[in-house]
Amino acid sequence: MQRNSASFVVLTTGLLLLLFFPLVVTNSLFFPFVLGRSLFFRLLVEFLFLVWFFLFLKKKVSLSGLSSPIFYALSAFLTVVFFADIVSPDRAASFLSSYERMEGFITYLHLFVLFVVAASALASRQLWQRMLLVSVGVSAFVSFAEVLKLFAGGAVVERLDGPFGNAAYFATYLLFHIFFIALLIWRARQEGLLVKRHRPFALLLLLALEIFVLYKTATRGALLALLIGALVTFFIWLIMRRAGKRKFVLVGAVFLIALSLAVGSAIFLKHADPVESRTLSRFQELVQGRISDSPRFMVWRTAWQGVLARPILGWGQESFPLVFERFYNPKLSLQESWFDRAHNSFLDWAVSAGFLGALAFLLLLLSPFFILWRKKEGEYVFSLAERTIFTGLLSAYFINILFVFDTLAGLIPLFLFLSYLSSQSSPEVLGWGLSRGSQRVLRAAVLFLVAAGVVFHVRAAVAGRLLTLSITPPEITPVLGRSAFFNRALSWTPFDKGRVRQEIAEFAVAVSRNQTVEEKEKRALFELGVREVSKEALRHPRVVKNFIFLGDLFRAYSEKDLAIVFLSHAKELSPSRKNIRKALGDIYMEEKKFAEAAQEYGALYELESRFDVSDPAYTFYIDNAMADYLAALILSGQSEKAEELVKSRFDGELWARPEVINAYAAVGEYGKVIALWKKLVEEAPGNSQNFFSLAAAYAKAGFLSEAISVLQDVAKRHPAVKEDAYFYIEAIMTGKKLPI
Template structure:
């Protein structure tokens, strides 16, 4: 039995030391490759580790976690997240989240289990140091990946900002923040050559952090470093250390002051990173939108102040209290881009207080009760400032799995240090399998194994299979295998996982493309459209009051000429989100498609009046005026905004429907001027000329189309011969 338990212990350590390498995983065969692979791997590893740990705990009481305020606050926080999910707007979404985030209650339960495994297993400073060096080694590899991106050896995935294998610059930034502070703590501890290895890692990862251009993380680390160096300068017993850290503080002040003085200099404006910092202001676009979203979050909190709207339900607050000025941003926010407002909105006041309690518990042990932990001044300063930098960064972004894992890891270390000076319980004797109590424990161990096999399958496998199948559907559609793509969408939905949400959303776009394809059989098109409608109805039942899901269904209704159904659904959506312009766009389109130009124009005017600086709302309103026969209004609306003669298919379609030959010709000429090698625009113009009786001009455009696309020569010459013969090809 002792050998079996030793094997389980080593397997447990293998799982713990594998976790730092989750940051490397990019699952190209799965939907949201930077998110899903990491999350599913973490869940499976934690589930296996939890089962192994529980078995060890059955036989050895030393694996029981020690009580601490950190453990208590984490348990309270996860408990509050659970309560907010249960009493919130949509428990299913709160529990599972989606592929893009994969947070949800299920992730917090896994983080709590991970913390318990660490707290119960990592009982010595030696093993913690090994874990720290392991995660630091992994972070150095990630940092080199970022350097290779900077020099063009590897591609970035988010513009020019470094993101490594995290897929997002802000995710990489906070990952660097944690490890820079860890490297600094180990630098202070080291007394040999390793000090210079840690110093190199600090420089390397600071360089990468800088080139992520993530302002919250960089400001957080600057401010927290200032605090940590100030603490060391005040509390250190070494005069040499005091002087060194006072010098560092002075140097930091000089650098910051110099930047503020030179922020309008040319070299600052030419630097992507420095220019982002120089441009910080309350009127800057990103800042303005964040402030607006935070105001919306506050209104959402006031409506449900106790346990909030439920984990993962911020999108409902965003929709209900949407402000039209946000049209400049992406249309759908599922986070406040501020973790504190996220907690306040989705988990209520208890969620925010328990979250802040985690920071309070950590700082209590690191700073207020440092002597009990046995940590040096430098250790307590660095680890405490690490938490401050992380929380400051969270004022401007949201968490991701890797940052949450690191947060839980360092919380577990603080919990360990809070009891570091206590003697561990004596290991109880372990008898052979002949002992009656051991037979009972063995039975429990088998039950634990069976339960966790079920958990591993039910929590992970359906979601993994659905994720892969969605990608298979995309691939099939991309190669023109439309029936195959449809079958893959059906298969993805059949797994009945939380991935069905994304499968149905993408099915809606696929169904509209299929329905509009003139080369496909009508029976097949109807089959796809009807299936999509049925599934999207289920989606609306599963996610009630989510206007995004309503829009997906309404769009399919519009495409399949079910205008009354679309109008009814969109009016319901507008009751939920009365200031969301996109709803009015879709509703106005429904009326126009139905032939009700009066209501269509009135609806689109409401959208325009919500915020007249919205150029898209202005253009759509102008198009509706053309459909309604009010050309003068359209001209007035667009007078100082590019006019109605511009490369916009909607103006072209509207004037074509109204048989306004001059406008159609003028717009097509604009398209041709901007796309001179596009033969299709010339063919369209040729068709318009031919329809109007200008046969010579039609031939001229076909000849120019042949010049633009020599492959069209045979077909084009046939058209020309037909036109010259007096026929319309």
């Protein structure tokens, strides 16, 4: 390729522009950290491909990168993923993804195109050097901005998340650039490739800055990855420098010191008191907890069950929610209601594309090692600095993705990095010769595809903007004609109508009790939500979420019978979902169907009881479920069963909860009400309200002298409520009804 041609300048300028992708945050669009950045990436790649394609037809573009092991591994990986998506239960989501993720096969197709285009352009090491400097410059800018936010923002920042809105994504981006900076430092010292303003000292300061920012993301996997990657780099450097016996002793000493520090830190954190540092506290949570009961490992077990269910080609991309529902673990409810990733890239690909996909992904990650350490004509293609640092980078990346799923934050640097390695591994080859007829067909096809891509992504941008306007809270924008905005968003969106429908349902529920919204507007939103979510439920009859949304809609608008119908169907699809049991129990209580409520609350209590009762983190949820269950049992005439349950858990002791006390009061069992309030008075004598409640219970049971005695006692103990106490004493003595 002619380096001074206008087309080459456009191509390289576009690649340099792509490096600014972290700065693209579109607050005016739905999912501001995802949608705008993804559209920027895709549209820019489509433009670059168009330029590259016409250069290819003129045989002015290098195809050297398309004959490397990386290219073959990437092609094999995408082929497996393509067929996995073809057999996916939800092909539309597998190919086009969702607004929240903006991945799917379409994104990996764009990444493949980026690889091809960049592999052609990055045959020039000078351009790679320029891109490296620009990318490091962008990372320096965002890192410095985060430090300013940390020290000058005024607000408490627990974890830095950069322009990605997620600390783990930001950490992955930083991980790449820490190794890129290390390469620049090495070159600055050994090869003198950098100009004066990029001397090693300035780069060392930048390296320290980005390591500090990475630490403040409190991302455990990325920090572990950095440590391992740095050790790998150090060991390879010593070995490749043909270190003598003394240096190998040093290697062993460093390794033992690092291992000792790691083990010692784990022991210290396990037995230490809670620490203030957010990063250290996250490591402390890890070592003090039981690994098998951590949310990450529970999700991994769920993912593994999904892999075994469809082991060859998996479920297709974006299908993890189906696996999550089918093999739902109720213990995960304390973390998130819905998981759409396994948070382990290898497991995610095993779920998405089966064992074939996971193996192809592994081969893709191993192929760069083969290129880095292969010799041509007795010489390494890459310098010692590149071989050493890039091996450390790949090792770090490998460790990092064991704990996260990858996004554009890591995928764009990864594919540009792979394209550079690929471009240097083979001799330069110009485009193939094609007949004029073939060129015309290809030209028309490419123009059509690019035009279709532009239309698709413009429609997505418009829909994203309309959806953002549609869900604006009524406190900010009056809810007037909001259903029309939602309808326009539905008509514009070229994919993921399910998300738009979900937002309609959630917004309709949110405004159902808002007194500032006109009933006509509420009704329009309700009808639109029911209509659209019903369409989604018919399209995806196994997706539990749709029936929960319908149940919530009907409940919010007082159509309880229909709410019960849809929530009961959701329960059949996912019997272990606690939120469904809770919602059904609450509706039955509102409808005074206490026996049915007891059945649902009983199932909820059984699900909650799977947790460790002695763990304070879980006791809150277990107690709440038990209180609801006891109240429903009492109200349905099953007081004996309620008492047996209390005795079995609390060894015969009374258990005073407002739900239980109110239930006993509702059925007229004031003897038990009195006993429970007496227990609360004994346990919390500093709470004057407990005394008033006990007095009211005595009065309602006809024990007036006891009620007066309690009120006199509270007047002595709490002088601040003395006047109220004597007011109620007078009311009792004159036969008036107590207002308590």
